Amino acid sequence: MKGVTLRQLRVFSAVARHLSFGKAAEELHLTPPAVSMQIKELEQQVGLPLFDRSGRVVALTTTGEYLLVYVRKILATLKDAEDSVARFRGLQSGRLTIGMVSTAKYFVPRLMALFRAEHPGIDVRLKIGGNREQLVVLLQANEVDLAIMGRPPREMATRAEPFAVHPHVIVTPPDHPLMKAGHAPAAALSNYEFLIREEGSGTRAAMETYFSDHRLQVRVAMEMTSNETIKQAVMAGMGISLLSLHTIGLELKAGLIAVPDIEDLPLLKRWYIVNTLAKTLSPAAEAFRYFVLEEAERFLAREYGAPVAADAREPA
Numbered sequence: 001m002k003g004v005t006l007r008q009l010r011v012f013s014a015v016a017r018h019l020s021f022g023k024a025a026e027e028l029h030l031t032p033p034a035v036s037m038q039i040k041e042l043e044q045q046v047g048l049p050l051f052d053r054s055g056r057v058v059a060l061t062t063t064g065e066y067l068l069v070y071v072r073k074i075l076a077t078l079k080d081a082e083d084s085v086a087r088f089r090g091l092q093s094g095r096l097t098i099g100m101v102s103t104a105k106y107f108v109p110r111l112m113a114l115f116r117a118e119h120p121g122i123d124v125r126l127k128i129g130g131n132r133e134q135l136v137v138l139l140q141a142n143e144v145d146l147a148i149m150g151r152p153p154r155e156m157a158t159r160a161e162p163f164a165v166h167p168h169v170i171v172t173p174p175d176h177p178l179m180k181a182g183h184a185p186a187a188a189l190s191n192y193e194f195l196i197r198e199e200g201s202g203t204r205a206a207m208e209t210y211f212s213d214h215r216l217q218v219r220v221a222m223e224m225t226s227n228e229t230i231k232q233a234v235m236a237g238m239g240i241s242l243l244s245l246h247t248i249g250l251e252l253k254a255g256l257i258a259v260p261d262i263e264d265l266p267l268l269k270r271w272y273i274v275n276t277l278a279k280t281l282s283p284a285a286e287a288f289r290y291f292v293l294e295e296a297e298r299f300l301a302r303e304y305g306a307p308v309a310a311d312a313r314e315p316a
Contacts, residue, residue: 004045006078009071011038012050016068017137019058027127076142083145083282094284095123099135099144101202102128103227103244104271108148111299115291122284130225131201139276145285147274148292150202157277161289164297167245167266167304168206169259171234178240178260186214186263193221193239195230202269203227207242210267231257242267245304271296 014024015035025035043050050064060068082095100108105128112124127144129135136153138144152160170189172178181188197204211218221239224230227247234241235256245266251257273292275281281289 001045004042006075008038008042008045009074011035012042013068013071013075013141013143015039015051015058016060016064016071019060021058072141079142080280083280083285094121094282095125096146096282096284096288097125097127097144098146098148098288099127099129099138100148101132101135101150102130103150103201103203103247104148106244106247106249107300107303110303111292111296112288114295114299115288118291119284119287122287124284124288131198132205133200139274142276142279145275145279145281146289149272149274150269151205152272152274158274159277160272160274161293162270162272163293164271164300166269166271168203168210168242168269169245169248169266170240170262171231171243171248171257172240172260173235173237174255174258176240176258176260178262179258181260183261184263186210186216189240189262190216190218193219195222195224195233195239195241196220197227197230198223198225203242203244206244206267206269210242210264214264246300249304271300 011024011028011030014027015021018024018027021032021035021039024030025032028035039050046063046067048063049061050067052059052061098108098112105126109126112126116122116124127138129138129147129149132149132151135144135147135149136155139147139153139158140156150166152158170178178184178188178192194207196207210216222233224233227243230241230243231248231251233239235251245259248257248259252259273289275285275289
C-alpha cells in the first residue's frame with residue numbers, strides 16, 4: 001500500500017459513509033467516474049475489493065470495513081495536524097468544516113455568509129449529516145470541527161452550548177379545518193393523518209415528545225426522510241406534520257403552508273453548537289463558535305420572530 005494517496009483515502013471515506021458513489025462525488029465536487037477511478041486504484045493498491053457492488057446497492061466488504069477504521073484515524077490525525085498549524089497562522093486563513101442536521105440548512109448558510117464577511121480568508125465548508133445520528137458519526141470521525149444540532153450526543157464527550165430557541169409547530173395546508181378551529185386542544189390532532197420524519201431525526205424526537213406528553217395516538221400516513229418532501233406533501237393535502245418553524249419561513253410568507261393554534265405549541269427546544277472535548281479547535285473554529293453564540297439568536301429572532309413561549313424545554 002505504499003502508493004496509496006490521501007486523495008484516495010478521502011474518496012474511500014466519503015463512499016463508505018454514503019454507500020453511494022454519486023453522493024460521494026457530490027460531496028467531494030468530483031464526477032462519479034473520477035470517484036470510481038480513485039476507488040479502483042485504491043483496491044489495486046490493497047489487492048482486495050473494498051466494496052460489493054450489486055446493481056445500485058453498494059456495501060463495504062469485510063476488508064473495506066477493517067480498512068475504514070484505519071482510514072478514519074489517518075484523516076482525523078491529519079485534520080488535527082492542520083488545526084494545530086492553523087493556530088500559528090491566526091485568523092487570516094485556515095479551513096473550517098461545519099456539520100449540521102438537515103433542519104439547520106435553512107439558516108446556517110446565511111450565518112456562515114455573515115461570518116465570512118468578517119473573515120474572508122477562511123475557507124468554510126459545510127457537511128449536512130441528514131439526521132442527528134449521521135451527524136454524530138461525522139463528529140466521532142473528526143470530519144467536522146463544529147456541529148449545529150438540536151440534541152447533543154450522549155455517545156461521546158462533547159462541549160454542547162445552547163445558542164437559540166428552536167420552535168416546532170404543526171403545519172397544515174392554508175384551508176385545513178384546524179385553521180378554522182381557533183385554539184384547538186392537542187387531542188384534536190388525533191383526527192388527522194401525519195407525515196413524519198424517520199427514526200433518528202431530531203424532528204421525529206420532538207414530535208414523539210409532544211405526543212407522549214399529551215398521550216396522543218395519531219395515524220401515520222407516511223414516513224419521509226426530508227423536511228422538503230414533507231412540506232411538499234403537506235401542501236398537496238396528503239396530511240399534516242410537526243416541523244421546525246425554521247424550515248418553513250418561505251412557505252409561510254408565500255401563504256403555501258399554515259400554522260394552526262394548538263395547545264402547548266410551539267414546542268420549544270434549543271439549538272446547540274457542539275464540538276468533541278478531545279479536539280483542539282483551530283482559531284477559525286473558535287471564532288465561528290463565538291460568532292454563533294453571540295449573533296445566532298438575534299439573527300433567528302429577526303428572521304422568524306421571537307418565541308411565543310417563555311421557556312424552552314431541554315431535550316429528553
